[in-house]
Amino acid sequence: MKSIYKNVIIASAIVSVVLVGCNGDKTAKLAELKKKQTALTKQINELEAELASAGVTAEVKTKDVATTEIKTRQFDHYVKTQGLVEAEDNILVSARGMGVITQVFAKEGQVVTKGQVLAQIDNSLIARNVEGMKSQLELATSVFQRQKNLWEQKIGTEIQYLQAKTNKESLEKQLAAAQEQFDQTRIKSPIDGVVDQVNVKVGENISPGMPAVRVINGSKLKVVANVSEAYITQVKKGDQVMISFPDLKKEVPAKVSFTGRNIDPLSRTFALEADLPASTELRPNMTALIKIVYASYPSVIAVPVNTIQDINGEKIVFTAEASGNYTVARKKVVTVEGVFDGLAQVQGLTAGEKNYNGWLPGFKRKVSI
Structure with missing residues (x-):
């Protein structure tokens, strides 16, 4: 029994020695790696500082991309x-008189001239009145002319002359009014054009202001x-x-x-x-x-809208520039002055530079200058 217990103690001691030896090797290796890490970090920081001062990206990636040369062009704001x-002349001709439509001369699609009669309202009563006034005016004119001749010869009284003159002038005004009323029974085209719509038919009643014919x-x-x-x-x-x-x-x-x-x-x-x-x-x-x-x-710089990035509140365009054996992206701050049809008029770029056609996968958005 004592022999077994002694063997266990010896085995445990051997394992402890082995573990202590392994831990010592790992600790030494860890210290060595940290030392290398410190040196590499220092080198990385120095290189990043140099690249930043040169205005190029801190991390260079090579990738086949499409670029477009920036050129001046005409740019319209609209x-x-x-x-x-x-x-310009689209007129719905209305009746000026009232009565029954006796004739419709206009047809849809017909070419008409200014003053052409499109439809006729019954004017038989007005026509008789006009003829009666013409006869009265002829008599009044004859009486006035005789009174005038007598008055010039100092025959007759002045009142007779003035009565004849007044009667003649009154009948002239009445005849003019009757003729105007007669003319209002004819619906006429006010312009040269084409009949587009006819709204009246023979036998229908019409009154002033009612639409009759549209002429365009x-x-x-x-x-x-x-x-x-x-x-x-x-x-x-x-x-x-x-x-x-x-x-x-x-x-x-x-x-x-x-x-x-x-x-x-x-x-x-x-x-x-x-x-x-x-x-x-x-x-x-x-x-x-x-x-x-x-x-x-006539001559401004405009680039596709999708090539403009909004980074930290600034409008950015990335242009392609040669750097040794590589082409690198350089950040340019621009001012957008107008966006139309997918193009943006900008200030801050120069003709001859090349910009990337959109943001490309694989490029980081964070670019140091």
Whole structure:
């Protein structure tokens, strides 16, 4: 029994000696590694400081990327809106007199001229009155002429002469009024154009102000739209406009012919108009998409929007520059002056530099300068 106990004590002592020896080796190795780590950290810090002072990235990665040479170009500032085609002369002709429609001369699609009769209201009673007044006026004119001759010869009284003159002038005014009333029974076209709509039929009653015929002059068309009040000081008469018609797959260049000064209190917009060239394809109330160029710069630098990064509140573009055997990314702070159609007009870049086409996977966003 004592022999067994003695053997156990000896074995335990041997294991303890082995463990102490192993721990001593690991401690020495750890100390050696920490010493190397300190040296490497120092070297890394020195290299990072040198790279930072040179303005290049602290970590260089090589990767095949696409770059684009920065060039000056024309850049337009514009606003887009939707509008409608309107005819400059789009008139719904109304009746001026009242009565029964006896004739309709206008037909839809018919070309008419200014003053042409489109429809006739019954004027038989007025016509008889006009004829009766003409006869009375002829008699009054004859009496007046005789009284005038006698008065010039100092025959008769002045009152007879004045009565004849007054009677004649009164009948002239009555006849003119009757003829005007007679003319109001004829519904006439006020413009040259095409009949677009006929709203009356023979036998119908009509009264003053009731719409009868619509006449449109298609040679004078315009686009009418509303633009946000944010552009009230930028959009002005004479600005270039590109008008597209989705249904026709057609674009028409034009110029702003009118800008309203009043802001609509509900939509917060102002009115805009642009004259259109004559066209057989365009129709009133057709939808139009309008691009209004309110500023144009012939030679500025513009880059794709997706190449601009927002880093710590700054707008950054990374340009490609040669550094030894590598091409490295250099950070450039830019000022964005306008964004249109995926391009941004910027200040802070120079023509001839190359910028990366978008942010590329594998490049860190944190770049030291």
